[in-house]
Amino acid sequence: MFPGIEKNCRKFESELHLISAERKTILNSAAKAIDAQIDKNGVAKLIYICTHNSRRSHFGQVWAAVAAEFYGMSSEIEAFSGGTEVTALHPNSIKALETMCFQITSDSVGANPRYNIKFGSELSITCFSKVYEDSENPKQDFLALITCSHADENCPVIRGASERFATPYEDPKLFDNIELQDKIYLERAMEIGREVCYMMSRSASKKDYT
Incomplete structure (x- = not known):
């Protein structure tokens, strides 16, 4: 890493x-x-979902891959992302990731280009905007983590998900093209990273989840 x-x-x-x-x-x-997914299937598949799959859900996907590696769970975690519609991975999201040392x-x-996002010499993940039901994402027995309120409210049912968890974050898009833009994107990416790492650490330690 x-x-x-x-x-x-x-x-x-x-x-x-x-x-x-x-x-x-x-x-x-x-x-x-x-942990229940790992015990059942040997691997837990996570799909981070927001409306456009351009900002927050990508941050979730990337940090889930990183946290799995950091906590020694890379063989047990598969990270994906998707939206309710297709746009593109936003340039401001890319800039924030680069600021945090991703290549x-x-x-x-x-x-809607594909991006190879490296977090180690031989560690990387591919990101591009897609609907959560895209052919490259799992179709059943996955965990859905909803990163925006709009997607949570407009997708009361995520087909194929064994469980869903709403962890909405303020949309950095609100700060596009103003002075605070880069600061807010970085703050949001770090906030999501902090919470993903907390979640993965709890899974890795198999504590009592309280």
Whole structure:
């Protein structure tokens, strides 16, 4: 794992006080569900879902892959993302990831290119915007983690999900093209990373989830 990304993971471990008790309860329940999936299938499949699959859900997918590696669970976790409609991975999201030491390349063009997001010399994940039911995502027995209120309210049923967890975050899109843009995108990416690492640490330690 790249040193800068590992440093962020260790920073998250020192910031658990920034996660509210209410949110920890949800993340503990998700950790328990992850362990149940691993016990049942040998692997837990997580799909992070928001409306456009361009910002928050990608942050969730990327950090889930990173946290799985950081906590020694990479063979037991598969991370995906999707939306209720297709757009593209937003340039501001890419910039925030690069600021956090991810290395990002793309060998495709068009309105919705695929990006290879590296977090180690031989560690990477592919990201592009897609609906959560895309052929590259699991179709059943997965855990759905909803990162925006709009998707949570408009998708009362996520077909194929064994369980769903609502962990909405403020949309950084609200700050596009203003002075605070880069700051807010980075804050949101770090907030999501902190909570994903907390969840994965609880699963890895197999504590009592309380």
